[in-house]
Amino acid sequence: AxxxxxxxxxxxxxxxxxxxxxxxxxxxxxxxxxxxxxxxxxxxxxxxxxxxxxxxxxxxxxxxxxxxxxxxxxxxxxxxxxxxxxxxxxxxxxxxxxxxxxxxxxxxxxxxxxxxxxxxxRSEHTAARAFFTRRAEAWEERFAHQTPAYEAGVARMRLAPGGVAVDLGCGTGRAMPALREQVGAGGRVLGIDVTPAMLAAAARHGRTRHGALLAADCTRLPLPGASVHGIFSAGLLEHLPNPYAALREWARVSARGGVLLLLHPSGRAERAARHGRPLDPADLLAEENLRPALESAGWHLDAYEDAAGHFLARALLA
CATH class of the missing domain: 3.40.50.880 (Class I glutamine amidotransferase (GATase) domain)
Structure with missing residues (x-):
């Protein structure tokens, strides 16, 4: 599996x-x-x-x-x-x-x-799939309390009706209903994840009512250039072995003025404390690191919030 x-x-x-x-x-x-x-x-x-x-x-x-x-x-x-x-x-x-x-x-x-x-x-994909496959069945119930944070993050994207929105690293697709609400019936929503078991769980929870599910590598997306108007990604970028390549790929598939919304339902300090370690100055999500990483890929950091209860970064494609 x-x-x-x-x-x-x-x-x-x-x-x-x-x-x-x-x-x-x-x-x-x-x-x-x-x-x-x-x-x-x-x-x-x-x-x-x-x-x-x-x-x-x-x-x-x-x-x-x-x-x-x-x-x-x-x-x-x-x-x-x-x-x-x-x-x-x-x-x-x-x-x-x-x-x-x-x-x-x-x-x-x-x-x-x-x-x-x-x-x-395939080692990167194998490790991710091995980790998430055995957790996919209980993922939705375990993290259902985070859904309001996902909905609030999607609301900050401010996508126009009729656009194409992608939930990248979608897991069970908790952001897909909110993305569908923004782009409307005339828009298109894609939930993309590298673990088929998570996509199967998303389908069981009815996410195909809001969009299509696709198994794909987030650094090699099977999407045409300049075809996406909004990318929502929660807890993904910082775990990729080459996040800079990912940001470039996300820029490739995004139309000019496209929105990238990076979210985590907890702040950086909270997550570090939970794992018993101090904040790492080299953390990609630190503003002084994230801003140049985004700019090197063509993104402009429009909003940055590292609060006690959430992390959010909104960027626009120049």
Whole structure:
């Protein structure tokens, strides 16, 4: 559910199949060691297999058939054994053919190298999804008391009817009803989050009545340039590994004069005290740090409030 990358090899691939047991196939003969494993066309666009060379001739195909989910994508096959490698969803791969006699093989080593690179590239998303997936079910109830603060923050955006508003890092989408009220029936509201489980929780709580939900990376938004009139983001920017890149991306998708509203339902001093530490001079949300960070991305800080009960920063795209 958290989309943690998984690579299953050999007999371990049975753990990815329903029940973890081989299927029974009739009619097709079992592959033998002399039959070559070939990549399928789907492998060319697969996140793990793209760019892979043809499997080495010494790699023997798996002989026992395996029952895969209906939505599995077959990435390598051979005569008599169509499911030699496959992907389930966007993050689980199974590779069933192995080196002869358990020896090392350059193709397998290259596969492991690509998987290590994929894990590293997805590490930020994996950590976020792993953290929030197990909390998604109870998130709305746990933080329902913050909804009035979200509504008050959205009110400060002062968006015009008919505009496009984005709740970025939306979680369960608590800001979406207020955003819909501002842009009206003729506007568009998007709730964007990197954790599918949080978006599923948002849907369960009826947020699709107010807008669309989208799983996406906030630093690589699948939105055209200058298409957004308002971005609401609560408790997100300061946790990103590259907040400057995020601010530039948010500026890219925003129309001139677009509004960025950064919110936290508690002030910086309150949060620091809650975690038993003093205020950090290097904190990105400190005004002396946030203002130049915004300006470097094309934003102008219009309002800044770091009060006991909330943090709010409003910026306009120059």
């Amino acid at each position: 958290a989309e943690v990358p998984v690579l299953a090899l050999g007999a371990g691939t049975r753990m990815l199949a329903p029940g973890g047991r081989p299927a029974v196939r009739t009619g097709a003969p079992a592959p033998d060691a002399g039959r070559a494993v070939e990549l399928t066309p789907a492998a060319g666009t697969d996140p793990l297999f793209a760019g892979a060379e043809r499997p080495s001739p010494g790699l023997r195909p798996a002989r026992d058939p395996l029952r895969l989910p209906a939505d599995a994508v077959v990435l390598a096959s051979c005569d008599g054994g169509p499911e030699q490698a496959f992907r389930i969803g966007g993050s689980a791969w199974g590779v069933r053919f192995l080196p002869q006699d358990g020896g090392a093989d350059p193709w397998g080593a290259a596969l492991l190298g690509r998987f290590a690179a994929l894990v590293a590239a």
